[in-house]
Amino acid sequence: MYNFSYQKVSSVADAVDAIKKADDGKFVAGGQTMLPTMKHRLASPSDVIDLGGIDELKGISVDGDTVTIGAMTTHAEVAASSDVQGTIPALANLAGNIGDPAVRNRGTIGGSIANNDPAADYPAAVIGLGATIKTNKREISGDEFFTGMFETALEDDEVITAVLFPKAEASAYMKFENPASRYAIVGVFVAKSGDIVKVGVTGATACAHRGLRLEKALNGNFAAEAVDEVEIPVEKMNSDIHASAEYRAHLVKVMTKRAVEACS
Amino acid sequence: MQTVSMNVNGEPKSGEVEDRTLLVEFLREQLRLTGTHVGCDTSQCGACVVHVNGVSVKSCTMLAVQADGGDVTTIEGLANNGELHPMQQAFKDNHGLQCGFCTPGMVMSAIDIVNRNGSDVDEATVRKELEGNICRCTGYHNIVKAVHAGAKNMGG
Known part of the structure; x- marks a missing residue:
């Protein structure tokens, strides 16, 4: 890890002040991603401003x-x-x-x-x-x-x-986790309030997104089988050593079904 | 450089560290408390687990300056007047180790598990909560047995 200048602040105002003064500053919260990233030299901030001492947060x-x-x-x-x-x-x-x-x-x-x-x-x-x-x-x-x-x-x-x-009337999160890191290969959060269903999908694409096609299907019929006919666009899915794009597209539907079942 | 002060195993300690010095580096290289191990250095394996302010942390993924003013317990701080902590004794009695490299982290995580879940913690919980501690020798069965035995002994 490259060296940096560490500063612990006790208010949000001080944090903002510190980052403005820094050449290439970065806030650290729990550091569980940031420290490994810095060790790999994928990040090398000049200043690390620790938010851990700010009680109001x-x-x-x-x-x-x-x-x-x-x-x-x-x-x-x-x-x-x-x-x-x-x-x-x-x-x-x-x-x-x-x-x-x-x-x-x-x-x-x-x-x-x-x-x-x-x-x-x-x-x-x-x-x-x-x-x-x-x-x-x-x-x-x-x-x-x-x-x-x-x-x-x-x-x-x-x-x-x-x-x-x-608060939602009913909600559930289902993830297909990487057995080593516990990160989501695909994770789906389903929330239902009245007739409105919202679906948040993570792990599948460049960043978490709303599953609008899934929402549309579930809004009319809040049941696992409603997910069957939904088409998940494979070309937007991530593909890496953990899972292919096709597999992730499949998992989006499976995790959504499990979440819907867990809601009822 | 920064000056850090913390209570380590009940004794006040301080030292000069670089801003980038990891807690585990401070413990091992300055305080010479080499019972805390570095396995992967990427927060996966858990060999470096210590307690900071009463809870388990991976000391390879925390800066020494972040522990400034805190209470740190390492594996060296568990035994009492030469008598092993009940969890250490349970690892010994149950053959919960082979090469022993992962053991300090296992014991520190095991105590944390009992602190949070009580002395009648079930097997599924123990297995799930040991997911951040990797052992390449035992296949985990005897570690889980040891955690259960240690949990009972800790409960009195």
Whole structure:
């Protein structure tokens, strides 16, 4: 790992100030992706600004039908939260299946979303539940946040402060995981409220996206068999040593069916 | 360079580190606590697991400066006056190791599992929660047995 200048800040304002002064600065949240990336020399920021000391970014609260999760809340905290378990159990379950226990003790929701790994779990929930990403500058809808592989709508000096998840009547997340890394080869988050069904798909394409064709089929008939006739465009699917594009397209439907079944 | 201070196995320790120094490097190379191992250095294998502020972390994926002011427990901090921690004793009694390289991380993760799930943790949970610790010798059966025995002993 190339050397860098480390700075721990205690407020969002200080974080923004620090990154503006840095030559090529980067925020670190839990560091579970960023440190390995830096060790591989795929990233070599001049300054690393640690958000871990900012108390205002931590914690979980429920207000009516909205669960607000501070950006620096760890996966372990989300998984163990009775508030999240009671309001959106699928979200607690998702957090409890990211990586392994030691990674979940450090990794954070804000870090996961800002990094936008194509195989990360949280983006599927952000899209499936129609979450809102709150930053120090504005609120961004989940549908507009993920813009490409490792690309988001965030500006360089923009910090995620919290993610607001509206409660769904029923929701479920199913992932076909890589047995070594536990990353999603394909993961599908299905949420149903009244007659409206939303589907967030991760692992399949360059970044998490809404499964609009799946939503259309499920809106008329919320049943696993409704997924059978949906055509998943193979040409947009990722293809790598873990799974071919054709296999991923198939998995999108299988995971969607399992999620729909788990909702009912 | 930065000065870091932390409680390691109950004793205050401090040292000068580069900003990029990993926690595991500080523990092994400066404090000479070489019980914590580096296996993969890519946060997969779990040989480097220690406890920071009471929870398990991969010390190869945390900077030393990030542990500044914290409480760190390594494998060396478990035994009490020469008496093995119940989890260490359980690994010994159940042949939970062969070459022993992964064992410090296994024991630290095992204690974390019991801390979170209680002493009557079931086998499926133990197997699932050991997913971040890789052993290339045992095939895991005796490790799982050891974690169960250790869990019972920890529960008194």
